[in-house]
Amino acid sequence: MSPTDHCMRPVFSSKVVPVILITDVAHAEPMALALLAGGIDVMEVTLRHPAGIAAIETIAQRVPHMQVGAGTVRHPDDIARVQSAGARFALSPGFSEPLIEAALDAQLPFIPGVMTPGELLRAQAHGFSLVKLFPAEQAGGVGMVKALRGPFADMHLCPTGGVTPANIQAYLREPNVAMVGGSWLTPADAVASGDWARVTLLAKQAVALAAG
Numbered sequence: 001m002s003p004t005d006h007c008m009r010p011v012f013s014s015k016v017v018p019v020i021l022i023t024d025v026a027h028a029e030p031m032a033l034a035l036l037a038g039g040i041d042v043m044e045v046t047l048r049h050p051a052g053i054a055a056i057e058t059i060a061q062r063v064p065h066m067q068v069g070a071g072t073v074r075h076p077d078d079i080a081r082v083q084s085a086g087a088r089f090a091l092s093p094g095f096s097e098p099l100i101e102a103a104l105d106a107q108l109p110f111i112p113g114v115m116t117p118g119e120l121l122r123a124q125a126h127g128f129s130l131v132k133l134f135p136a137e138q139a140g141g142v143g144m145v146k147a148l149r150g151p152f153a154d155m156h157l158c159p160t161g162g163v164t165p166a167n168i169q170a171y172l173r174e175p176n177v178a179m180v181g182g183s184w185l186t187p188a189d190a191v192a193s194g195d196w197a198r199v200t201l202l203a204k205q206a207v208a209l210a211a212g
């Protein structure tokens with residue numbers, strides 16, 4: 001199947017994509033509701049914990065207004081697993097042709113991860129115009145984003161890794177940044193104690209910062 005960006009690029013209304021580690025599926029629904037209450041209707045649930053798939057399934061079934069996707073997707077087989085759990089999109093921390101093929105075959109909107117100009121070239125060759133720049137801060141942060149814009153002005157980035165309330169605006173000011181991702185909206189201690197009000201507050205703060 002030939003790649004077309006039209007069907008592979010997910011569309012988000014939010015400029016902030018929370019990257020979420022769920023270790024207890026009981027946290028999935030209240031977390032999704034807390035983020036929605038804070039104005040964020042997209043979430044990337046990582047596959048770093050076995051509870052991730054069940055969490056995606058729970059959110060897809062019980063919180064339909066939440067656009068739930070899967071993160072840390074590394075193996076081609078993950079694509080079918082997350083799609084049948086109800087993920088509406090998937091992201092990878094890196095660039096992998098077999099993974100891209102699996103996402104294309106499944107017609108699952110997909111964002112490959114890149115960290116180098118070579119990976120950006122390969123992503124472009126596969127028809128992608130939106131990529132995850134990971135790990136963004138370690139790759140050079142806003143300076144790297146600016147440098148990539150020279151040769152890749154037509155590529156849109158989702159910097160993730162080290163994005164915080166302190167630097168989110170600097171990233172989003174860059175014209176080649178479509179959105180940012182980060183784990184700061186769901187701190188482990190807030191999640192463990194069920195402090196969903198704090199998650200809502202962090203989401204509201206992020207939305208306000210993203211609005212400039």
Ligand code: 3PG
Nearest residue numbers: 019160161162182183184
């Ligand atoms: C990711 O998987 O995208 C990152 O680990 C998120 O990075 P952060 O924890 O620095 O926000």
